[in-house]
Structures are given as C-alpha cells and as structure tokens.
Amino acid sequence: MITTSVAEAAQCLKQGHVLAYPTEAVWGLGCDPFNQQAFLEILRLKQRPIEKGVILLAAQIAQVEHLLESLNAEMRQKVIDSWSHRSPTERATTWLLPAGDHIPAWIKGNHAKVAVRVTNHPLCVALCNAFNGFIVSTSANPAGGNPARSLQEASQYFSTQIDYLNGDLGLSQEPSRIIDAETGEVIRA
Secondary structure (H helix, E strand, O other), X not given: OEEOOHHHHHHHHHOOOOEEEEOOOOEEEEOOOOOHHHXXXXXXXXXXXXXXXXXXXXXXXXXXXXXXXXXXHHHHHHXXXXXXXXXXXXXXEEEEEEOOOOOOHHHHOOOOEEXXXXXXXXXXXXXXXXXXXXXXXXXXXXOOOOOOOXXXXXXXXXXXXXXXXXXXXXXXXXXXXXXXXXXXXXXXX
8 A cells, every 4th residue: 555644654553564654864664663573574574684673763752751761861861952953954863772671672683772763754753643652663675775765666675565655755865873872882873
C-alpha cells in the first residue's frame, strides 16, 4: 500500500506492518518497536544483523523523557537543546542513551544503550504522534546499499513487501550524526 495519509500509515504500524517513510535526509524503514515480528521483518528485508541495533524516532521529547532520566543535568539539557533548537536544514543528532529494561533487547542489539532521535521533520512528527509513541527508524536500503532518497528508490528495494507513506524528504543533506550522551564520543560524524 502507498498512502499519503498519516492516520493510515500509523494504523499500518499498529497492525505490525513495516513502513517506508521520508525522514530528514533519507527514507527510513519503521515499525512498532515493541512488535518483535515486525522488527525481525525489517532485519530480513535489510539483511541486517540483529546485533547492530536501530534508531528510535520520536516526535517530541515527552515520548522519550524516561530515557533521559539517568543523564546528568548538563548533558540532559544538551540533548534536549540539540532536538529543540534546530533549523530544518541543519543535520539531525541521534543520541546513544542508557536504555534500561523497558527497551526491547532486539532494538538495542548487542548494546547497553539505545539510539534515539527527536525529529523536526513534519511528516515524521505527525506519524509518531498518530502512532502515539516512538517508532523504529533505520535507513531504507539493503545492508551495504545506498539509502533510498525517494519513494521510487525505496520501492525498487522492497517492492510490495512493505507499506509506504509518501511525502517529501527533509532539507538535511546527510543522515543524523550519532553521539554517545554519556561519553561524548562521536559514533557517526
């Protein structure tokens, strides 16, 4: 299914489907992070090992507030500021945060932390809000391939195996940088 309806796309996620959708810079593949079956389908489609883990994408800080609790006040504010005060053309930041037991092991992979980004991309914001929480976000491409930058490219990779939320990419030229919130280490520059 291809839709431009955010409500339909959120319903697909709730029904355990894999969804391709445009993000700030590239197309992503998403699912309900608590639906292991849907998550394993993403890994199968991407030919990606479970050990790597994936990013969680949220519409607002309130959706991931519980993941910020163990950070010191200064770092917590730095993370919040990076998500709150960003222009549409500025590159997004994904933070590695202490995951705790409430994040499924399959999301974290072999890591004690979880990668989280609060987006300002209007379609992603609307999707997460319609879904009522964060969703999985991993680039829409088989492992080793170039991330899709259009509906056409995403559908060339995955055909009718998944659903699609059609819309425009954001204005960022590069996928998000990834930084460990506890150590400051830049994982992806």
